[in-house]
Amino acid sequence: MNLLTGVESTELFGGDVSPAVRRLIEGLHGAPPEQVVAVLWSVTLTSPQSLAVYYLLYKFHTGRGELDHAQRAARRGLKAAAHAAGLNEDWQTVQAGDANFDAPGPARFWLFTLKALAFIGLRRGEREAAAQLIAQLRRLDPADHLGFGVVEALLQGCA
Template sequence: MNIFTGVESSELFGGQVPPPVQRLIDSARSGTPDEAGAALWTAVLTFPRCLPPYYLLYKFHASRGEMDAAHEVARKALAAAALQAHLAADWRAVQPGDADFSTPGPARFWLFTLKALAFINVRRGERAAALALVVKLRALDPADRIGFGVVEALLAQS
């Protein structure tokens, strides 16, 4: 998936981004790292219901080794997606029948972000937090369609 270009983004997020958000994403893609970060933060803060910029922003910070910032953005993304998917604000309260996590849209994005949060916690050295997230992912996605097995493998190595 190339969220910067929008290719296949609908598979995860359930649709294209509004033109003003796409312009900010394009700006992030063509700018310096500082400009990219500023453009993505602008997108998240200006369009808080638009989910793709959250993904880009937590990936941006994670790729730079800024795990605390990535964690902050992933938590914001989880909250925004939970609100849109009508899920509990506390991820621990979400149950398998609360949403259809297999179809594109906010619930699937929420599940994907839960996986990202687990990965970020591994990278932050917060093994117990990552493990708790993986346990929840296993309950919500027993077939592992979202790919949490990668995080599980990282936990097994440490």
């Protein structure tokens, strides 16, 4: 699966990553972690609309246990996706009718990033914040198309 092009990119982020950003990211294969982080964060400054970069950043940092950085990347990605989808930047005020969260695009990525923030919050020991995010996910995605139930089960298992 190539998250930067084709069906996967459209499904998760609403479209392909620009060729310039794609070249930068593809050049990171096998690069040391410091270079990966530097390039990805730089891309968020030069191409803040490239939602895939935020995903790569929060996955990278979470995988390395760098939860503060992961949370920062996810929050910035959430803000960029909200802007692209025409959603309020305050995730708590977003209502189910504000966007089609089932359709590929920025609104779906926004919802997916809420799930990521819930997971990151849980890993950081922020149970109440994770619970609030999951409650919002339940309101916006009652059929659980994006799988927030996994994070919810982890939260309940920590009780």
